[in-house]
Amino acid sequence: MATGRFGVGETLGALNAALRPPPPSASPGGSVWFKESSARNLRSRDFLAPRGALQALFGDGQVPKDIIDGVAALEAPGVPPIQKCTQTQAGLALQLERPSVFDRVLSSLQGYVAPQPTSSTSEHSIILECVSLHGPKGPDSLSLSQLRAILVADHLAETLRKQGVTVYQVPAVKDPGLRSFLQQLKVNWPSASKTSSSPESTEALKEILKDHAVVPIEELPSGVVCKVSLKEFLEQQPGLEGFDPNLDICLVTEDQLGALAELQDAAQHYPRNLPSSHSQLFCLLQAESSAGGTACSVVHVVSCEEAFQQQKLDLLWRLLDANAPSQQKHLVCGPVKVVGSPTPLSASQYYRLRQSQMREASVLKYGVDFVQDEAWSEIIGALTSAAVKFEMLSTAHRSQMSLDLEDTSVSTKGTKSGAFVMYNCARLATLFDGYQRGVEQGLYPAFPDVSELDFSLLREEGEWLLLFNGIIPFPEVLSQSAQLQVSRPGIRIIANTEAVCKFLVHLSMDFSSYYNRVHILGEPRPHLFGQMFARLQLMRAVQEVFHSALATLHLPPLSQI
DSSP: OOSOOHHHHHHHHHHHHHHSTTTSSSSSSSOOEEOOOOOHTTTTTTTTEEEEHHHHHSSOOOOOHHHHHHHHHOTTTOOOOOOEEEOOOOEEEEOHHHHHHHHHTTTTGGGEEESSOOOTTOEEEEEEEGGGGOSSOOOOGOOOOHHHHHHHHHHHHHHHHHOOOOOEEOOOOHHHHHHHHHHHOOOOOOOOOSOOOOOOHHHOOOOOOOOGGGSGGSSSSSTTTEEEEHHHHHHTTOOOOOOHHHHHHHEEEEEHHHHHHHHHHHHHHEEEEEOOOOOOOOOOOOOEEETSSSEEEEEEEEEEGHHHHHHHHHHHHHOOOTTTTEEEEEEOOOOEEEOOOOOBBBBBHHHHHHHHHHHHHHHHOOOOOOSSSHHHHHHHHHHHHHHHHHHHHHOOTTOOEEOOOOOGGGOTOOSSSSHHHHHHHHHHHHHHHHHHHHHHTTOOOOOOOGGOGGGGGGGOHHHHHHIIIIITTHHHHHHHHEEEEEEEEEEEEEOOOOOHHHHHHHHHHHHHHHHHOOOOSSSHHHHHHHHHHHHHHHHHHHHHHHHHHHHHHHHHHSOOO
């Protein structure tokens, strides 16, 4: 029997290989099998090769018996033990040996609360720039689109770190009001009391600019340092692709030079001064270049309203610095459309609105006296951050998102809200507190060693849903939320920053449905303890997945609501 962590991707790959007929038979590409996820279908099968796909492979759709037997006997790395494989009207249905799967997964939880290991990303590093944080701006001047880009960058940084990538975040936030606002939002971004680049760096850039100026400096508008032609430079760089064809004249400002100097400073320090931890400012890239040396890669996370200007800054960097990183990627976040507001809303106004709605909802549920203490202020702050992040991150970053200002998104009853996820996380904490109190009161025995648990007692439909849809796929969800593909030509970053939020919402719905039906801490009777302990171990796994996923959003798990 195969050992190690079970994986959906590995299982589908092995099933596809086992099902395809040997050459010279025709065999179309692509996946034949898919994983079931609905409660209805999981009652009879876990994986299915649909009848239509089987007809493409076998003509009449009838799979030879020896191939079916081979699938049923399949053992491979990452593939759970199989109970049976049968041909049905729907196609080829496969069901796993569920008690064994419960046992193997719940006996080795650590393999399921971290990203799927990938050799291509570990020990690599990037400079991650959040363009919206540049300049002397406070929270009142941040647009909702810029807030979205900030939250995407923050989540991207953490998910990449979980995969072993070292991330250097720029710029360091200097405005005290903005620093405080980011702390309220639970955004983990470096800060600085003053500019992180030296004045000498900016002055050096100004000197280089003189050689590229298209008009004398004395004829420039106020606040403009230089006027350069980027179109002419771009036409001389045949290898550069993806830039807006309308790029032409750039009026270079002091703020742009400051941003450029900070990026240049980071790149020029490579590969020296490597950090001892990712909390330090300088975290630099070590990747192979096409020449066999080392190269610095930069990812710019930018709102759609700043994307054009950021392309100018990218080209300006290449124009002024022959050693500027050639591997620069632009991750553009789509616009935010507000529903129900006749006037534009700033990021801080939006946050205060959600905070007010969250407090009002808490007062209605628990009473005004109950939510006045300091602990509840922290809870409301965490719930507000969760509501904001789930709203901003649940839509694919490149797409336009609609923001409804009504208070339905802050309710713990709304199954798609961050508050709902936090509420269910708190319910798990309450469950384990209740068990611990029962142990102290002599109602329940201490939790036995995991090897003594009988997971064949987990027979509820909701228990398999939590394991098969929640715990087993989680490492792949983390890995797919941010993928850094490193190769000799350069890097490619694939961001699915909505993946974790959507996963948490579905996990919360499955958990809530199960928890509302099943009384986990049953009567203190010895013949019921075995099932109780098996269920508690399952709940512990669900809790660890919750905590690991919330950590990528920098959201603290709540112990009470």
